[in-house]
Amino acid sequence: MTAPLYATxxxxxxxxxxxxxxxxxxxxxxxxxxxxxxxxxLTSIFYFKDWAVLRVMFTAIVVAMLGLLYFxxxxxxxxxxxxxxxxxxxxxxxxxxxxxAGFIIGGYCPGTSAVAAASGKLDAIAYLGGMLxxxxxxxxxxxxxxxxxxxxxxxxxxxPDVLGWQPGLVAAAVxxxxxxxxxxxxIWGNPTIDLSRAWQLRVTPQAAAAxxxxxxxxxxxxxxxxxxxxxxxxxxxAAPAATAVSVQPASTQPGVMTxxxxxxxxxxxxxxxxxxxxxGKSCS
Amino acid sequence: MNSVESRFWNPYLAGVAIGLTLLTAFYVLGTGLxxxxxxxxxxxxxxxxxxxxxxxxxxxxxxxxxxxKNPLKDWMVFQFAGVFLGGLIGAVTAGRLKFEAERGPRxxxxxxxxxxxxxxxITGVAARLARGCTSGxxxxxxAQLALGSWAFxxxxxxAAFSLAYFVRRQWQ
Numbered sequence: 001m002t003a004p005l006y007a008t009x010x011x012x013x014x015x016x017x018x019x020x021x022x023x024x025x026x027x028x029x030x031x032x033x034x035x036x037x038x039x040x041x042l043t044s045i046f047y048f049k050d051w052a053v054l055r056v057m058f059t060a061i062v063v064a065m066l067g068l069l070y071f072x073x074x075x076x077x078x079x080x081x082x083x084x085x086x087x088x089x090x091x092x093x094x095x096x097x098x099x100x101a102g103f104i105i106g107g108y109c110p111g112t113s114a115v116a117a118a119s120g121k122l123d124a125i126a127y128l129g130g131m132l133x134x135x136x137x138x139x140x141x142x143x144x145x146x147x148x149x150x151x152x153x154x155x156x157x158x159x160p161d162v163l164g165w166q167p168g169l170v171a172a173a174v175x176x177x178x179x180x181x182x183x184x185x186x187i188w189g190n191p192t193i194d195l196s197r198a199w200q201l202r203v204t205p206q207a208a209a210a211x212x213x214x215x216x217x218x219x220x221x222x223x224x225x226x227x228x229x230x231x232x233x234x235x236x237x238a239a240p241a242a243t244a245v246s247v248q249p250a251s252t253q254p255g256v257m258t259x260x261x262x263x264x265x266x267x268x269x270x271x272x273x274x275x276x277x278x279x280g281k282s283c284s
Numbered sequence: 285m286n287s288v289e290s291r292f293w294n295p296y297l298a299g300v301a302i303g304l305t306l307l308t309a310f311y312v313l314g315t316g317l318x319x320x321x322x323x324x325x326x327x328x329x330x331x332x333x334x335x336x337x338x339x340x341x342x343x344x345x346x347x348x349x350x351x352x353k354n355p356l357k358d359w360m361v362f363q364f365a366g367v368f369l370g371g372l373i374g375a376v377t378a379g380r381l382k383f384e385a386e387r388g389p390r391x392x393x394x395x396x397x398x399x400x401x402x403x404x405x406i407t408g409v410a411a412r413l414a415r416g417c418t419s420g421x422x423x424x425x426x427a428q429l430a431l432g433s434w435a436f437x438x439x440x441x442x443a444a445f446s447l448a449y450f451v452r453r454q455w456q
Binding site: 003004005006007008011016017019020021022023024025026027028029030031032033034035037038039040041043044046047051052055056057058059060061062063064065067068071076077081082083084085086087088089091092093094095096097098099100101102103104105106107108109110111112113114115116117118119120121122123124126127128129130131132133134135136137138139140142143145148149152154156157158159160161162167170171174182206209 | 295296303311312314317320323326327330331344364367368369373374375378380383384385393397398399404406407408409410411412415416418421423424427429432435437438439442443452454455
């Protein structure tokens with residue numbers, strides 16, 4: 001199995017364009033269903049009224065993060081063929097502060113403004129016009145902005161690199177942080193929850209899903225931990241039930257479960273060429 | 285909660301759906317999702333038509349436009365078209381398609397549109413500076429545990445929370 005399908009040449013450019021169109025369609029549809037076609041709903045998190053933005057975003061990050069780590073860990077996907085985001089720490093913090101300002105003033109972020117414009121929101125159309133103008137301003141000031149644009153260039157840097165933790169442990173920390181934030185925002189301002197009677201609370205589907213995510217995350221911790229301990233040759237019999245899924249297939253591909261920085265490419269892509277949708281540019 | 289609100293999905297369910305979409309994008313294309321990059325392509329395409337000389341000499345836009353390049357034949361553009369159509373299908377099927385400038389009862393449409401344009405313009409600069417927006421950096425880079433993406437995400441929340449007070453009137 002050679003995934004990512006486009007990057008490894010399993011599907012052509014035309015199929016790639018069709019795929020991204022339909023993925024965009026799903027993305028837009030789900031954003032609309034989450035209520036993100038409304039600036040009032042989007043910004044109400046910043047007035048401590050509605051935590052949907054935090055819940056949707058962190059749930060999506062957790063799902064995609066766990067999926068990526070499992071898929072690359074068990075060898076379904078080539079980690080090296082996935083486009084990695086380069087870090088420009090200063091530029092990204094400055095850009096993030098500015099984007100946060102644009103978000104709260106304008107009411108949208110770029111993706112949600114497209115959904116809102118499609119829902120008939122005239123303010124979203126004004127925001128889209130502003131986006132185009134802002135991009136023009138950036139292009140015009142590109143030379144002048146270079147020091148800021150390149151500020152803090154670090155190449156591909158991940159949290160596991162910086163913290164010196166194995167990726168499974170970072171993923172577990174992210175899951176615990178997300179679940180903690182969900183629990184805090186559910187409990188905060190909800191007078192019907194009496195924490196002193198917490199043990200009598202019914203297990204909701206949401207709590208069950210959160211528990212499942214925590215178990216999955218700790219499966220990664222164990223998987224990466226064992227891969228680190230027994231490398232370069234994996235012990236085939238050393239996979240208990242809980243970690244079998246993440247450890248066993250890796251035994252045929254030594255190095256897959258180790259930290260990305262130390263791991264050589266597990267499978268060389270055909271001809272050594274890995275195609276990227278946008279060469280050299282980080283996508284946005 | 286009115287009837288339109290009640291047709292919103294549970295946020296965790298919507299989050300799982302978006303997370304699976306993002307994961308599929310990684311699996312199929314090797315790249316995640318993004319939104320703001322489409323504006324660079326649109327600008328490059330418009331520049332080629334309206335100001336070809338300037339576009340060809342501009343050091344940012346000439347990466348996207350010029351000979352042998354079609355800025356509109358780009359994955360960001362196809363995806364943006366998909367997001368727009370997906371949003372439209374979602375709004376129509378939920379009965380939420382309504383032409384209005386969303387604002388608070390004491391705010392004017394003119395004020396709201398001006399603020400929306402201003403916010404969009406600031407975001408346009410910001411997204412290029414950060415090399416992505418909430419989709420490309422926070423969601424996609426966040427799921428990849430990229431350092432810059434997490435720093436970006438924290439900065440977005442910090443700025444939006446601290447400035448919210450000053451623009452509250454547009455929702456009052």
